[in-house]
Amino acid sequence: MTFGPVAGEEANSMSLEAIFDKRIIFMTGKGGVGKTTLSVALAWAAQERGKNVILMEVDNSPNLRYILGRDIPVYKETRVAPRLSVFTLEPFKALEEYAALQIKVAAAARLFLNNRFVSYFMQAAPGWRELVTVGKIWHTHQRTVGRGKNRRPEYDMIVVDAPATGHGLSFLRVPAIFADILKFGRMQSQTNDLLDMLRDPERTVVNVVSLPEEMPLNEAVTLVNTAKSVMGMQVGVTFMNGVHPAPFLPDEKAACDNLLSDSCALETLGNIWPCGGKALFDAAADRQARAQSCRQYLDLAAERLPTPIVELPYEYPGRVDMDGVKRLACLITKALSGGA
């Protein structure tokens, strides 16, 4: 399935800072790459610029709770900072809300959903979850506050922490699949609204999160291509997360090389350290190899990905809490406003 002309080249020349002006930002990538962490970081960066932001989490992940250091009720907008709310989507709740909007009478909607067939159908019917999820995102982006001249969107920006790719792709694909299946009916026009939202480069952008490793990079390439050419969505940047930095500064590296070529000094060191100081050099080699491997994948990423790449450093275990997120938010702001 392909959809007309793609925003394509123009999308690529979009200034990175323009990402902060989008209404809806999808963060997607393979499982375990740090999507949730970077979604929170991006949302934080945006709220620091004065945007009213809501982070919508599609999968109920323990990660978000871990990062924020608090429990987040499901399907309830929860304010975690003056301009930042979080919301965990739950398809059945979204469906209930949707049905109530359609049927107008909440009691009838409940009757409908509690119908044995309907509830069974919804339990496993293909695509409904994804469709109502995107529907809920659409609905949230439509909501306004204030009256008359002061009327404005309730949230300037919605950051969507999408499910891991595979599922993540189908999640964005589903509205198109439905548009294809539904021949007519009210849902068809609603599905078209969703598609318009997803494909509007003014409003919506897909960012990809990846790691400098083979599988996540492959997945990022697939994702970028699918989002662009199959779904006709605008792709923003690829965040390369978890980049192991070179262990030594250039002058430290030079000093180490100097030490290694000084056999006399090495002998002295070897007399002080157990096993001739092997541990010192092994640990250095370990981290150098990791940094080098990252570098190779970053080069490969630059070759294979049409998007700009934002590198983010590896955060050591246990450091991804709100402070870690704020550090990442700073780096993201710097990179997106041309400081990188």
Next chain:
Amino acid sequence: MALADLLKEKSILVVCGSGGVGKTTISASLALLAAMEGRKVLVCTIDPAKRLADSLGLKELGNKETRIPDLVFAQAGLAPKGELWGMMLDSKTTFDDLICRIAPDEAVRNRVLNNPFYQNITTALAGSQEFSATEKLFELACRKDYDLIVLDTPPTRHALDFLDAPNRLTSFLEAKVIAWFLGPYLKAGKLGFRFLNSGAAMAFRVLEKVTGYQTLADIADFFLVFEGLYEGFAARAAKVRQLMSDPATAFVLVTSPQSPSLLEASFFLDRLLEEKMPLGEVVFNRVYTAPTELSSEDVQALGIQTTQKLPAHKTAIDALCANLRLAILLAEADKRSIRRFLEQSCQPIESVRVPFMRTDIHDMAGLHTVCCHLAG
């Protein structure tokens, strides 16, 4: 049971874990280890890294099992006593094969295979990969061609998805519901909906209004054809389930030694216990290890001592010491969180640690290195 015994005695290992923990690498390494010891092993994976698949000679295989050629082992200096086979799982083909197997004739088969709703179930439906993985496993296990099958489960955010998905699909296709759903449709014939069952009538009217008629016709037609197949389908699903709790099956859980991943891992273990499914082993993957027994303080003291003797090399020694101390701290942190995880578990856990390697694993030699760590 120790890992070596699992590899010797079990006939199925199901390797689970949340996304990004290295399931595929661990699956392949477990399979290799068993093959080295003389068993005929198949590793069934969903989406292997291309470099790894290529280097094992596993290109363009689709749903077919392929033996890893001797040459690949020889190049890595290995001579396995058994055989190592690999295959990539193709979800759609597995589904189609299943329909072909349970369909009574060609007409029914084609009607299912060509139904748009069926095609959506097999491709777009979350859980279809998990379902087809267990289905394929069952098919392979029935054939008894292998001493051991290692199943690398589909990549999901949550390890638990693998256990939930197949049930979700079978309950969806449940015969009673289908009959109830189809009753009015059948009575109405194909030209219109006139329902006798008022609940269904209402549900239908709303669905019809909201979705348009054509979709419902596809769905109804799918169920209509599938009704005859459900019994075979459900019987198989029940057997698959049985296979999962068979004493010859064991689950291997792969996790990183870091908090969010461990949290998921403990949910998964609780669930296995609840479902009475046998946990074989927990593999802690990518664990930081220190290349020394020295403590961070020892390193600091030795560093000071060294710079006093070699003041000209202070920059280098300081940098090297700082780096080694970081390695020690990371290793200690991982050791602590693993210990806490094992202590908090309500069942005794066999576990093994695979260190954080310098580069990613993409060939036979790399897998063999992992094997050495798995073997302890």
